[in-house]
Amino acid sequence: EFADAAYRFGHSQIRNRYTLNAKGATGNVFPDCAGTCPVPHERVIDWRYFFTLDSHHTPQASKKIDTSLAHALLHLPTSVVGDTTTPEQHSLAYRDLERGLALNLPAGETIARYMGVEPLRANDVGLNKLGYQGETPLFYYILKEAEVRNSGHFLGSVGGRIVAEVLLGLLDGDPTSYRNADNAWTPTLPCERAGDFTLADLLRFASVA
Template sequence: MNNPGKLLIDADAPRDVPRNSQLRALINAVLDSVVAEGQVPPGEVFDEAQRIVRWHYQWMGVHEFLPHIVGEGRVKDLMRCHREDRCYRWRHEPFIPAEFAVAAYRFGHSQVRTGYAVNADFVAPKIFDASIPNTLPDPNDLRGGKRAPRRFVDWSLFFELGGRVLQISQRIDTTLSAPLFELPFNAPGLPSANPASLAQRNLLRGLVFGLPSGQDMARAMRIKPLKSDDLGDVSHLKLHRSTTPWFYMLREAEKCEQGKRLGPVGGRIVAEGVPRGPRRGQAVVPAGGPGLEALPGQEGWRVHHHRPAEVRRRGVA
């Protein structure tokens, strides 16, 4: 059960990794910007900052993130798809489908590199190094809960901001970087005997949640499943005809899309699970005011949408 008022973080996400800490700093900067403008009543400042951040996140999810991860064609098909034809159909309150959280959206684990350059002064040869004691205030890896000046991220090493060589993610496939098999932290609330291997944790989660096989998910979506030959390397485990969904979706991406994006089953689940913006009648303001425009793909109603350029002019980004 979720505890009211308590922030929930992925059980395997290390707390306060440098990336997450700086993203929270951006959220605080948006809040400060709204206060500085003085156009919002004091009691509504947080709600307004929340709207700005949320709608930027949702817009980028639909128009930048999803086309890269699942393909532009699948995104367009889904946006045109009638609600009753979708696999994920909530009625009273939105929820995160188990197939999304426990299987499909864990595709990113296969994209993690062994190590990263955080900035010009700090290169972590391993993203996590289990041989380093957790008591060190500034370990030479990227585990969370540590603060030091050298741990602040230079975002130009990760995004196309100009003039830097990017650290491109690995392709989506059934291989993981070595450090992910020896995680130096335990999932919160679980016994210390919890497996150190991230792959093992993912596979066990699928079993605990009782998820159907990747092949059964494909059939339910009227998608042709992978051939047994595509999964021949796990036939000795009797998994080539009934494959755990996390592994199935990684292999599907590898076989169907050369690892550049998710395949049809994983891509459909992720595309339906990522927020697509406010729904009709929710958080909508009258059209015609300053800074109002219809979000692409959401014609018929208008929302208050601060474009990234507008936020930069205010000294936020």
């Protein structure tokens, strides 16, 4: 439920194209931002375009969490997918849904009821308008739940709980994690705002921003 559905919510937040730096360089998700090749100097990323590093520059926002994926993710290159005789394999949406089906993941409504959460109605999900009468594949349900109940700004009750419980469980199960650290321990890395260490602070510490 986590790895093959809920945690894939980030797929819907990927933009088709990104501005990389102040020189006006831009990049599509594929092939420009896929790695595996040297980065020309004029395309080196200015991290201010991706994280809040100063008050004078607003970074690019991710897409909202919804059931629409960027065009590039629906036409994955062969370098990512490999050789296939199934054209649908080039769609990340298809691959995400196929993965859930292969693992026989429970429907989103099933998990919602188990959690004691009111499931989305068929009209909210919208698949009934396409002639689909079954309950909703978990991956699609989690995206639609965020879209319908939180306007795509954050996960809903089902998706949020699955993601949070797994991540917190991993930390709690690791005796060396900060959640199991001595109560007297406090972070020592420098941060812009005391007690609030962010990814922007990590970039500054790594001297790349």
